[in-house]
Amino acid sequence: MKIGTIGTGVIVDRMIQAVNMTDHMSIEAVYSRSEQKACEYAKKHGVKKYYWNLDEMLNDPEIDTIYVASPNSLHYSQSKKAILAKKNVINEKPFTPTLKECIELFELAKENNVFIFEAITTIHLPNYALVKEHLKDCGELKFVQCNFSQYSSRYGKYKNHEQTNAFDPAFNGGALMDINVYCIHFVTGIFGKPESVSYIANRGYNGIDTSGILIMRYPGFIATCVGAKDSSSENHVYIQGDQGTIRVFGSSCGVCSHVEFIPPKKDMIGKKDVSNTLNIGIEQIMHMTYECAEFERITRLNDIEAYEKLCDQTRLVVSILEQCSKGE
Numbered sequence: 001m002k003i004g005t006i007g008t009g010v011i012v013d014r015m016i017q018a019v020n021m022t023d024h025m026s027i028e029a030v031y032s033r034s035e036q037k038a039c040e041y042a043k044k045h046g047v048k049k050y051y052w053n054l055d056e057m058l059n060d061p062e063i064d065t066i067y068v069a070s071p072n073s074l075h076y077s078q079s080k081k082a083i084l085a086k087k088n089v090i091n092e093k094p095f096t097p098t099l100k101e102c103i104e105l106f107e108l109a110k111e112n113n114v115f116i117f118e119a120i121t122t123i124h125l126p127n128y129a130l131v132k133e134h135l136k137d138c139g140e141l142k143f144v145q146c147n148f149s150q151y152s153s154r155y156g157k158y159k160n161h162e163q164t165n166a167f168d169p170a171f172n173g174g175a176l177m178d179i180n181v182y183c184i185h186f187v188t189g190i191f192g193k194p195e196s197v198s199y200i201a202n203r204g205y206n207g208i209d210t211s212g213i214l215i216m217r218y219p220g221f222i223a224t225c226v227g228a229k230d231s232s233s234e235n236h237v238y239i240q241g242d243q244g245t246i247r248v249f250g251s252s253c254g255v256c257s258h259v260e261f262i263p264p265k266k267d268m269i270g271k272k273d274v275s276n277t278l279n280i281g282i283e284q285i286m287h288m289t290y291e292c293a294e295f296e297r298i299t300r301l302n303d304i305e306a307y308e309k310l311c312d313q314t315r316l317v318v319s320i321l322e323q324c325s326k327g328e
């Protein structure tokens with residue numbers, strides 16, 4: 001994959017780092033709206049080409065994939081442009097604000113013989129696979145609790161009434177879109193479509209959700225997803241059942257070297273009253289490398305089955321985001 005990037009925020013730095021750690025992928029060019037910024041950004045990362053006209057980058061025959069890391073409100077239009085230029089797309093989360101736009105992009109990609117992926121770390125992580133594998137050990141599930149709370153470096157600006165995309169409804173910002181989306185992926189990637197969904201938010205002066213709790217009802221259990229950009233917490237995922245609890249260390253988007261299995265009670269059905277750690281057997285490495293490797297593999301092998309599964313997952317998450325962003 002030869003990639004051209006859109007955006008010059010921190011996430012693009014991380015994507016470039018991840019791509020450089022992944023086989024068969026390289027950064028061919030970077031794009032910024034400003035010529036000077038594009039030039040400096042290319043220099044910073046040792047990338048040979050830079051563009052400040054998006055159409056020119058999309059017409060570059062040496063680029064086959066566009067990474068879209070612009071403000072959320074631009075994901076749809078820029079991805080669409082890239083598809084029409086016959087490029088594969090890696091589109092940052094949240095994929096699109098509406099399901100209609102999401103479906104349109106998938107259909108357009110098919111018509112143009114390219115792939116479009118949602119850049120979401122969670123469902124590609126090795127600890128996520130381990131959780132899935134050991135889910136049966138928990139018995140009858142009662143609760144899934146995710147908390148991803150990260151005090152945003154932009155929250156101070158927001159409180160001072162300065163413009164910031166991340167807290168602007170016009171840019172599709174907010175805690176649900178920016179941070180809770182990882183928790184939604186975590187839960188729905190394992191349990192699929194919930195029976196019902198509701199979202200209760202703390203809202204700022206412009207109506208944006210600076211934090212909130214999403215509640216998803218599944219047959220027999222309840223999932224709660226806390227996402228906050230206005231405060232911090234110890235981030236975690238707990239999956240609680242009557243035979244035990246699985247704990248994931250850290251947030252729903254990060255790689256951790258082990259997850260923990262906690263039996264509910266001493267001597268219960270032969271299980272020890274100590275926490276068992278389920279080791280992944282890896283050191284923590286750059287969390288975005290796993291999604292990159294999978295996108296590259298699917299594209300190279302034309303693995304339509306795996307691709308369709310990812311599309312289904314993205315469609316489900318976008319439909320939940322859209323439903324919740326319509327209000328309480």
Ligand SMILES: NC(=O)c1ccc[n+]([C@@H]2O[C@H](COP(=O)([O-])OP(=O)(O)OC[C@H]3O[C@@H](n4cnc5c(N)ncnc54)[C@H](OP(=O)(O)O)[C@@H]3O)[C@@H](O)[C@H]2O)c1
Nearest residue numbers: 007008009010011032033037069070071072092093094165
């Ligand atoms: N920040 C993170 O840690 C993080 C983590 C995971 C995913 N993401 C996702 O990555 C995407 C980018 O996040 P971000 O925090 O970097 O966003 P951002 O700072 O709001 O904007 C990203 C880039 O888009 C360009 N841009 C800014 N305002 C614009 C506007 N009004 N019109 C057109 N382009 C504009 C800027 O690049 P130029 O000025 O160079 O053109 C900027 O670097 C989002 O979708 C976010 O959900 C972010």
